[in-house]
Amino acid sequence: SQQGEEDPQALSIQEGENATMNCSYKTSINNLQWYRQNSGRGLVHLILIRSNEREKHSGRLRVTLDTSKKSSSLLITASRAADTASYFCATDARSNSGYALNFGKGTSLLVTP
Amino acid sequence: ETGVTQSPTHLIKTRGQQVTLRCSSQSGHNTVSWYQQALGQGPQFIFQYYREEENGRGNFPPRFSGLQFPNYSSELNVNALELDDSALYLCASSLLDTQYFGPGTRLTVL
Numbered sequence: 001s002q003q004g005e006e007d008p009q010a011l012s013i014q015e016g017e018n019a020t021m022n023c024s025y026k027t028s029i030n031n032l033q034w035y036r037q038n039s040g041r042g043l044v045h046l047i048l049i050r051s052n053e054r055e056k057h058s059g060r061l062r063v064t065l066d067t068s069k070k071s072s073s074l075l076i077t078a079s080r081a082a083d084t085a086s087y088f089c090a091t092d093a094r095s096n097s098g099y100a101l102n103f104g105k106g107t108s109l110l111v112t113p
Numbered sequence: 114e115t116g117v118t119q120s121p122t123h124l125i126k127t128r129g130q131q132v133t134l135r136c137s138s139q140s141g142h143n144t145v146s147w148y149q150q151a152l153g154q155g156p157q158f159i160f161q162y163y164r165e166e167e168n169g170r171g172n173f174p175p176r177f178s179g180l181q182f183p184n185y186s187s188e189l190n191v192n193a194l195e196l197d198d199s200a201l202y203l204c205a206s207s208l209l210d211t212q213y214f215g216p217g218t219r220l221t222v223l
Contacts, residue, residue, distance in 0.1 A: 004155075030210075031210055033210075033211065033212075035214075040152075040201055040217075040219075041216050041217060042115070042117075042203060042214040042215050042216040042217050043156070043203065043205075043214040044115070044214070045115075045211055045212070045213060045214075048210060048211055088155050088156075092210065093158075099144070099146075099161065099168075099169065099207075099210075100146065100158035100161065100169055100171060101146070101148075101156075101158065101205075101212060102158070103148075103155030103156045103157075104155050105153070105154055105155050106155055
């Protein structure tokens with residue numbers, strides 16, 4: 001079963017605009033990560049935010065985390081055509097039997113020139 | 114580039130056959146995880162290996178099995194293939210919390 005749910009499922013914007021994607025999850029987490037996937041290939045790690053952090057920046061990316069609402073958002077500023085991809089949030093499921101990432105279904109972002 | 118490689122890139126099998134997928138982890142990473150990603154879905158955790166021992170398993174039947182070798186390369190084996198096993202199979206290596214993914218193997222079961 002999928003722990004995270006991204007919203008919206010699809011997003012279409014023009015170059016230069018900002019893109020915001022949201023993620024909601026169900027159970028307590030240690031950290032939350034965002035990944036990007038181009039055309040059904042491997043996932044590229046973007047950013048990790050820990051449960052005791054509220055906001056984190058990396059280049060044009062800004063991630064927020066609200067553990068009380070069990071939600072996170074990813075903001076991509078000044079988007080480029082190369083940002084076209086699927087974006088996934090992943091929450092950890094650390095237990096005595098390992099450390100799995102639980103992914104949502106993703107947000108498909110299209111950035112047009 | 115994550116330093117994680119997978120082979121083969123694509124594979125076509127028929128129902129009932131067996132398949133082995135391979136992954137080479139990033140240097141120094143002692144943990145490898147395998148995920149199945151069906152079309153239009155997010156990756157689903159299959160299992161994880163830490164220092165050659167299975168360290169966690171998702172909701173997959175026993176016909177999905179794996180191995181991790183001393184050089185941290187690993188294999189995913191799937192027996193008695195079913196049509197629903199058609200998917201992108203991703204491995205990810207890690208040392209701490211961040212998992213670094215390979216490009217995946219696209220398996221098609223006919």
